[in-house]
Amino acid sequence: MNYMLTSIKAKLKKISRKILRVDRHIERENYLAINRFSQKFEIIDFRFIDINDLHDLRWGWWSRIYEYPIILENLKNYGLFKGSYLHNTCWGYEGGHIIFKNALEQLCDNVTNSDLRFSEIENTMIWDSTSPILSEWHQNFDFVLNISTLEEIDYPQIKIFESYLKMLKEGGYFLATFDIPGLQLNAFETLFNCKIVEPPMPINGSNSGWRQDKYADLKCGLMTIKKLASN
Numbered sequence: 001m002n003y004m005l006t007s008i009k010a011k012l013k014k015i016s017r018k019i020l021r022v023d024r025h026i027e028r029e030n031y032l033a034i035n036r037f038s039q040k041f042e043i044i045d046f047r048f049i050d051i052n053d054l055h056d057l058r059w060g061w062w063s064r065i066y067e068y069p070i071i072l073e074n075l076k077n078y079g080l081f082k083g084s085y086l087h088n089t090c091w092g093y094e095g096g097h098i099i100f101k102n103a104l105e106q107l108c109d110n111v112t113n114s115d116l117r118f119s120e121i122e123n124t125m126i127w128d129s130t131s132p133i134l135s136e137w138h139q140n141f142d143f144v145l146n147i148s149t150l151e152e153i154d155y156p157q158i159k160i161f162e163s164y165l166k167m168l169k170e171g172g173y174f175l176a177t178f179d180i181p182g183l184q185l186n187a188f189e190t191l192f193n194c195k196i197v198e199p200p201m202p203i204n205g206s207n208s209g210w211r212q213d214k215y216a217d218l219k220c221g222l223m224t225i226k227k228l229a230s231n
Contacts, residue, residue: 146176
């Protein structure tokens, strides 16, 4: 028994050291990316979503009842029209993802839906957000979206964020939602030179209009970034 406990502890120590090495590598890569960051931008919004924000229960998920309505409303507020070019990154593959994809395609005729995994659904393609962007995507889009997926990518997220900005035309918008913990928040606060705004009642799995207590430890954030001219 003692041997088994010693063996388990040794394995757990090894796993912990490996995780720590990965975390330090990502932290270092984010630091380098921040110092080399090539895109100019303006922060329009960087905050946690509040329980009194716009929401719609038909989306049926503790955070999605806020995320999808807020993003759709913001797209209209920032000038989305039929002729806009929009990239829905990490779009998903099922359920609400498809309904949101369809909603975007009703608002705009030029929607790209990319994801790491293959889908047989029409107007979707494979693209990994950690990969270089396609040449034809450089400064091609008026809007780039990422709905609550960036935080799941185990990679220096500042590099991914920079890739998303490279896709935007000058004056275009990056709109994203994200879970905390999950987003590499310290890196973004360093790049943005500000702290995320904490509202009176940030949503979580327990206080959301669509209650899911197993997500009680998560909060959901929102960022809206405008790409500026490079000179």
